[in-house]
Amino acid sequence: MHVARSINALGGTGASDVFQLLRDGVPKSRTELAALTGMARSTVNDRLSALTELGLIGPAADGVSTGGRPPRRVALLPDARLALAVDLGASHVRLAVVNLLNAQLSAHEESLDIAAGPEPVLARVMELADELLAGLGRDRQDIMAVGIGLPGPVHFDSGRPSRPPIMPGWDGFDVPGWFHQHVRVPVLVDNDVNIMALGEHSRLSRPVEHFLFVKVATGIGAGIISGGRLQRGAQGIAGDIGHVRVRSGDGVFCHCGNEGCLEAVASGSRLAEQLRRAGHRDISGGRDVVRLVDAGDLDAIRAVRQAGRDLGEVLAASISFLNPEVIAVGGRMAGAGEHLLAGVREVVYQRAMPLATQRLDIHTAAQTRDAGLLGASLLALHHALSPAGIDALADASSA
Known part of the structure; x- marks a missing residue:
């Protein structure tokens, strides 16, 4: 995953370099470390003393001895800190509180x-978020960090939306700054x-370095x-394929x-229109279109199949640029399943090399x-548990 900020693992307290070996939750002895x-x-x-003072690690069950006293092992304490995940859509919000191993502890949608x-x-x-936390x-x-997804272009470095078409009033709004008035932790917005x-x-199901969602x-x-890293582009709008011109869109x-x-x-x-x-x-939206497709409506099936062809036209060009191993199609219209994918594959296999x-x-x-979510x-945990994140936490606790 792309690192949220440039990092220097040698800076700060130095506790972070040891912590990275404990992030998987597997206990390790001091000798192993x-x-x-x-x-x-x-x-x-x-280093372990510094991490213990932060409350991030603690003693684990005794390891297997090869003779003499069993080795003392230490491990990540998964519930020592939490992260807040927020997925905002055009008409919904989903939240979850997760522990340091990214296990979801509580969630809500409305x-x-x-x-x-x-x-x-x-x-x-x-x-x-307060309600979820109180329930736990x-x-x-x-909270150690907050990760937020917004339904529009975002300048990742600043966390500010950039002229989002369906988000009136959000252009340039300082989302991290707003959160910092309520919780003093890193806030990552994408x-x-x-x-x-x-x-x-x-x-x-398998490791994939070149992937298109x-x-x-x-x-x-x-x-x-690409290359195992999320590519955002210079202004954060890499992947904005919705505004690529297609032949059927003339007029x-x-x-x-x-x-x-x-x-x-x-x-x-x-398609609903x-x-x-x-x-x-x-018919009021994509959900109704999928419902008609599931009911076998021929008009809806033809419309979705053509939408797949239009999408396939753009993806064929994208494949030539990016050469992905896997393309996963999600979102509400993905509920149309093979009818949408059939149109995509028809054009992709015809046009791509x-x-x-x-x-x-x-x-x-x-x-x-x-x-x-x-x-x-x-996004939140990657930053919070990175070397820079751990060193910043240690520096703040000793200030």
Whole structure:
């Protein structure tokens, strides 16, 4: 995963270099840690003392002795600190509190209109977070980091949304700064497709270094993992495939002001609009389109299949640039399953080079609901438990 800030593992207290070997939760003896780090036992003991004072590690069950006294082992205390994961969509919010091993301890979901503006929305998020923490017998002091996904472009370095089309009032809003008024911890903000890509990638059945996650819902976007790292691009909008022009979009104008965008012809809202014009008056969005597809409605199936072809046209070009091993299609419209994927595969296999598609796996995302939460928690924990994060925590506790 991409490191949230540039780090220097040699800075600060130095406790972080030992901690990285304990992040997996597996107990280790001081002798093992000394061998793995190349440090003297006395230096390892100093590092462990610092981590113990932070409350991050503690004694584990005695190890197996090879003669004499059993070795004393130490391990990560998973519930010593917590992380808050937040997945905000156009009309919903999902929250979860996780421990240091990314085990979900408590979660909540409810409807929430992102267009209500940043302060009302974030105030509700904080209120829900307090409720989750209280249910666990914990409070804000136990939070080590916050990870947030937003449904629009985000400057990752600043955590500020950048002209998000469905988020009025959010442009340039200092999301981390708002949270820092309530909880003094690192706050990592990214767009929702990137965090979904992180979540889905973490649960693939095999290690994959080159991965493309595509979300097809009210909007269309992609999260790119190349060389094992999330690629955000210079301004944080890498993967904005929804505004690539497609042939079937001639004469169709997008909300961005351009003509022929993929999102203008293949998003869930546009498919719903097409079906309403065809006489399906009870269609309001992508969820209803999927319902019609499941019921075998031929108009809906044809519309979804064409949306898959349009998406496939853009993905064929993306494959030539990125050469992914796996493409996972998620978002609300992924519920249309093989009807959508059939259109994608039809064009991809026709247009992309055979070598690029020979072993290409295109499938529906497995983490259909929890990918965003999982990615947000990974984002938070990756930063909080990085060498820089541990050193910053140690420095703050000794200040």
